[in-house]
Amino acid sequence: MKVLVTVKEVAAVEDEFQIAGTSIDETYLEYDLNEWDDYAVEEAVQLQEAGIADEVVAVTIGPERSEETIRMALAKGADRAVRIWDDALEGADLLDVGAKTAILEKVVEEEDPDIVLSGVQADDDGFGATGVSLADALGYEWAAVVNHLDQDSVESGTASVRRELEGGVEELTDVELPAVLTIQTGINEPRYASLRGIRQAQRKEIAPKTLGDLGLDAAAVENELELTDMYEPETESDATYFEGGPDEAAGQLADLLREKGVGAQ
Amino acid sequence: MDFALSDEQKQIKEEVARFAENEIEPVAQEYDVEEKYPWDIIEKAADAGLLGAHIPFEYGGADYGNLESALITEELFAVDPGIGLSLTSTSFGADAIMEFGTDDQKERFLEPIPTGDAIMGAAISEPDTGSDVSSVSTQAEKDGDEWVINGNKMWITNGSIGDYYVVLCETDPDAEGRYNGFSQIVVESDRDGFEAEKITGKLGIRASDTAELILKDVRVPEENLIGTRGMGFLQQMQFFDETRTAVAAQGVGIAKGANEAALSYAQEREQFDRPISDFQAIQHKLSDMHTRTEAARMLTYKAAWNVDQGADITKLASMAKEYASRVAVDVANEAVQIHGGAGFVNDFPVERFYRDAKITQIYEGTTEIQKNIIARELLGKGY
Numbered sequence: 001m002k003v004l005v006t007v008k009e010v011a012a013v014e015d016e017f018q019i020a021g022t023s024i025d026e027t028y029l030e031y032d033l034n035e036w037d038d039y040a041v042e043e044a045v046q047l048q049e050a051g052i053a054d055e056v057v058a059v060t061i062g063p064e065r066s067e068e069t070i071r072m073a074l075a076k077g078a079d080r081a082v083r084i085w086d087d088a089l090e091g092a093d094l095l096d097v098g099a100k101t102a103i104l105e106k107v108v109e110e111e112d113p114d115i116v117l118s119g120v121q122a123d124d125d126g127f128g129a130t131g132v133s134l135a136d137a138l139g140y141e142w143a144a145v146v147n148h149l150d151q152d153s154v155e156s157g158t159a160s161v162r163r164e165l166e167g168g169v170e171e172l173t174d175v176e177l178p179a180v181l182t183i184q185t186g187i188n189e190p191r192y193a194s195l196r197g198i199r200q201a202q203r204k205e206i207a208p209k210t211l212g213d214l215g216l217d218a219a220a221v222e223n224e225l226e227l228t229d230m231y232e233p234e235t236e237s238d239a240t241y242f243e244g245g246p247d248e249a250a251g252q253l254a255d256l257l258r259e260k261g262v263g264a265q
Numbered sequence: 266m267d268f269a270l271s272d273e274q275k276q277i278k279e280e281v282a283r284f285a286e287n288e289i290e291p292v293a294q295e296y297d298v299e300e301k302y303p304w305d306i307i308e309k310a311a312d313a314g315l316l317g318a319h320i321p322f323e324y325g326g327a328d329y330g331n332l333e334s335a336l337i338t339e340e341l342f343a344v345d346p347g348i349g350l351s352l353t354s355t356s357f358g359a360d361a362i363m364e365f366g367t368d369d370q371k372e373r374f375l376e377p378i379p380t381g382d383a384i385m386g387a388a389i390s391e392p393d394t395g396s397d398v399s400s401v402s403t404q405a406e407k408d409g410d411e412w413v414i415n416g417n418k419m420w421i422t423n424g425s426i427g428d429y430y431v432v433l434c435e436t437d438p439d440a441e442g443r444y445n446g447f448s449q450i451v452v453e454s455d456r457d458g459f460e461a462e463k464i465t466g467k468l469g470i471r472a473s474d475t476a477e478l479i480l481k482d483v484r485v486p487e488e489n490l491i492g493t494r495g496m497g498f499l500q501q502m503q504f505f506d507e508t509r510t511a512v513a514a515q516g517v518g519i520a521k522g523a524n525e526a527a528l529s530y531a532q533e534r535e536q537f538d539r540p541i542s543d544f545q546a547i548q549h550k551l552s553d554m555h556t557r558t559e560a561a562r563m564l565t566y567k568a569a570w571n572v573d574q575g576a577d578i579t580k581l582a583s584m585a586k587e588y589a590s591r592v593a594v595d596v597a598n599e600a601v602q603i604h605g606g607a608g609f610v611n612d613f614p615v616e617r618f619y620r621d622a623k624i625t626q627i628y629e630g631t632t633e634i635q636k637n638i639i640a641r642e643l644l645g646k647g648y
Contacts, residue, residue, distance in 0.1 A: 195314055196379070
């Protein structure tokens, strides 16, 4: 069984930063593996350690610089990686869900995995749609916001998953393979990359591919979205002080939480 | 000349820093106050595969060199020197086995280290043997196919919690020449006659275990001898470049941790209606601290890199060790000063750094010994 994990290097801004037009200068950015993808990688590596998956392949869309980050997925146990980049992507300031879907669809067709694991969303642009959009394009089954995967079920060709819905409600569902599962944080406890793993990862393959290699041209990744503005929202804080004894304060807190929508029935 | 770290080295730094921040920082104060060995952190580090960085690949380690080890040490010590030393010292003494050990010894003594199944140590110092290493008086006598060992070893890292130690013994008291007649012999802590007394009341690195070893008629098989009989002192001397560079990295780490704490506190703490970092007196302190730390770091990396190239760098290693340990002590002192009263209690990590820094000027050759070595090398006087 083969597992494909989509991973992404995301940028985070430092405490102090400046916006220039619709971008932030490199000097204010730190790159890291997308948090949700870290959980997806862990889930895939656990499938491999349980003897269920034979191969774990990480795929990313990103420039050469992203290899430093992607290699951490290899250090944690993924067998190899595929990295797609192209001059046509270089110029784009935003890669929308349609473009990512078009690229990943081709990679999935080439790799032919049994399961695709994808983070629910990316820390930076946060569309939260790529995984499901990819499943739709491929005609795969899917489950979004998965916070538990019954590993034994995977072996029988059906993934029994628990999904997180709104308001604290959870859903149990079975998904026929091949399928795309979008992975929620908390599904597992991502490991640290071991020193030995980091060492070994340097020799693992990260295969670079262009759009042409995938049989795509620049038209396939044309954006329907345009980045028009970037600004820092004003922060506001709202503090409520409760008076009285513990019972009274707890009651007031409960009322407030209910009023704010916590704890749906 | 290339001052950039490789992607791999950056990955090591980031992952070790992440471990230190998540797993060590929240408990550092507790282990310091209670002066207890951080077993659960050791276990977590073993699970995470962070132990025994320099153990060869075939024995389960990552086969990393001195520069990578220095990066790991720096990141750990920047968060907590006591727990940092506990983690980096589980393989103390392994160098001798890597260099001079037989395949069987390597399998027995190296393999359990990266997995956390064993902790080892090096036992050199004695109650009356500190800087003058050649005055070692612990005796090992051959009796049939066994060594019978008698003597006391002092200030032994991991002494009361370890599984085995590379012990420097005198095996041939009649050998000619001041540096001949010593041997390195592995002594397991479960042998009859082995006793360890934990040393408490230390000024710093209190999470790290230190003990006195009392060896009374301890019998170990002859195959526990490492390398060549009578050559132990000279074998031991070969690793001073490595161990001194490692202590230099500890100093850089402590300075880094103290710097970060001081910089952040200076921006938060307000007096006279402004952050104290607005005052030039504080600014100049911060400038000096960071500049000297960077200089110590460069000296340390250069030493580590040279050791990895196989160069003999006695002078450079001593320079790095002496300078980085001095910077650690000075920078931690200034960090406490910037914190004012808050730095005098253990609510902030600088109080710990201040106490922890001092040992780096003492162990692996005191500051005075390092200066002697540097001068000796400069003046071409040999030893």
